[in-house]
Amino acid sequence: MRHVRSIWNGAISFGLVSIPIKLVNATESHSISFRQIHTEDNGRIRYRKVCELEDREVGQSEIGKGYEDADGTIIPITDDDLAHLPIPTARTIEIVAFVPGDRIDPLQMDAAYYLAAGGVPAAKPYVLLREALKRNNKVAIAKYALRGRERLGMLRVVGDAIAMHGLLWPDEVRAPEGVAPDTNVTVRDKELDLADALMDTLGEVDLEDLHDEYRAALEEVIAAKASGEAPPEAPAPAAGGKVLDLMAALESSVRAARESRESPSGAEAEIKPLPRKTKPAPTAKKTAAAKKTAAAKKSATKSTAKKPAPKKTTSRKRTA
Template sequence: MARSIWSGVLTFGLVTVPVGLFTATEDHTVHFHQLERGTGDRIRYKRINERTGEEVDSRDIVKGYDLGDGEYVVIEPEELDEIAPGKSKVVDMAGFVDLGQIEPVYFDRTYYVAPRGKEYLKVYELLRAALEQANKAGIATFTMRGKQYLTALRAQENVLVMHTMRWADEVRDPRDEVENLPDRRQKVTSGELRTARQLIDALTVDWNPEDYQDTFEERVKELVEAKREGKEIVGEAGPPEATNVIDLMSALKQSVERNRAKGGTGKSATKKGRGEQSQESESEQEDVSALTKSELYRRATDAKIPGRSKMTREQLVEALGKRRAAA
């Protein structure tokens, strides 16, 4: 089992429960070493004293606050801990907010929160169940590794999760960053809005994260394997052209009709249970040419079609068609 990265107490009102934090996510990104072109020699970074040019051991490095003109105030790690001895071990719920009120841009990292002993399970479950039933998040601050965090505590099935959040002054105003944003002069007709809503409703599905794969990571691995074998990989097709405003309603209507033609992917469509295998034969399924590329890729993954991550949408349709014909 993993070890907690932080331990302390979680409080709401006069109720206190000892807890630990556990990392909830992991990075599967393909990582590369840096090499010198031509020689293939590894490139490494060292901590160098800029005055002497000599390498410095990490144990001899302290934090320095820049006052300007080359003057620094030196801060030792333990001095940061001393200025918040109690706060560093307490997550105190300052209040509770509706989950829908928190914009996703404020969320940063996610941790699992677990009780530090079986004797605390009842208090822990009480808070988890209450948050789940109320559909609210507890807002608190706490200190970890010399930094104070704003956090949101919410309930998942069987576990509490804590999201570290960005402070208000760390979130940029889109009006200061983005040049082209719609204003009241950008009018959409009631018909366009109604048709767009129909399309959204038709494409509404239940959230299942296992339905989505990191196809780029797979393509990187295939690129590495292809280069090792001296082969080439065909690049992905470019994005489609932007929708002309004049053709907007036509594009919306065609999208709705296309979804209806393939039976719909929304909640109104008949769904199979999670993990249940389809009993239909390939010949009884709908025409795959009407599927989106993500749906085609999922079919290709289920069919174990090689090279699927580098295929265009048309190539996926062709490959699935051949697989079905051969079945």
């Protein structure tokens, strides 16, 4: 595995066995983030930390923690107060039980991490725990401390590594009360048969084939604006009708799914962009990059012998 910066160093406590490990993130985000800007000149919007009593900006050295009581009273909490908390798992992933994997409700699962062996001496006990989990087809339930609070975790084998999922405490998971329809609904056998047929027709999917189509379309918009071009035009949204007949909707879905499966080209994913607002956007001042691009285009046009340049068409790249 390529080098990844660890976010926590400690040890797995497995009975009397201690396994030095490093905690690294198992996931990464590819989402595109934006900065807030002043629309008149593209200047960054900044937020200042201001004391509401003194009405002045304060530095990081002047900022601490406080708990707000029910009556609005602020109770200061210092780092020394937190340092004396009796957390036995401060630097330890303490295994407390081994259970079958299906005993864990997916609703409890939180962030995912990889546990990397902390050096050569940790290799033997690390592999021992990994193989024991494999042979018994179980997961380990553990307690650990991270970012100032004690947490629950589940250790399982992923390939040749041990992964840990953060778990919510049982009292943090809400019961599904008031979520299901509270009216009496009768589902006919024929409707169930059609639903089964639709599930069979759709079949399985390789998750590697699924992509974030919105992010791909957003990247096209950003690339077009960065090069001084107009963003790709959004296609007119398809007129959607309100489905009132459940049987007709199921039959149409099964028919469409079968046609998609039988199509030689395969079902290509279609990007459905968000509807554009009709309100015209304010005219922003050109950035230095945009001016440079425009100047380069103007220079290239002058160098041609009055030959009209071919009209450039921006087409949307489709993501499978």
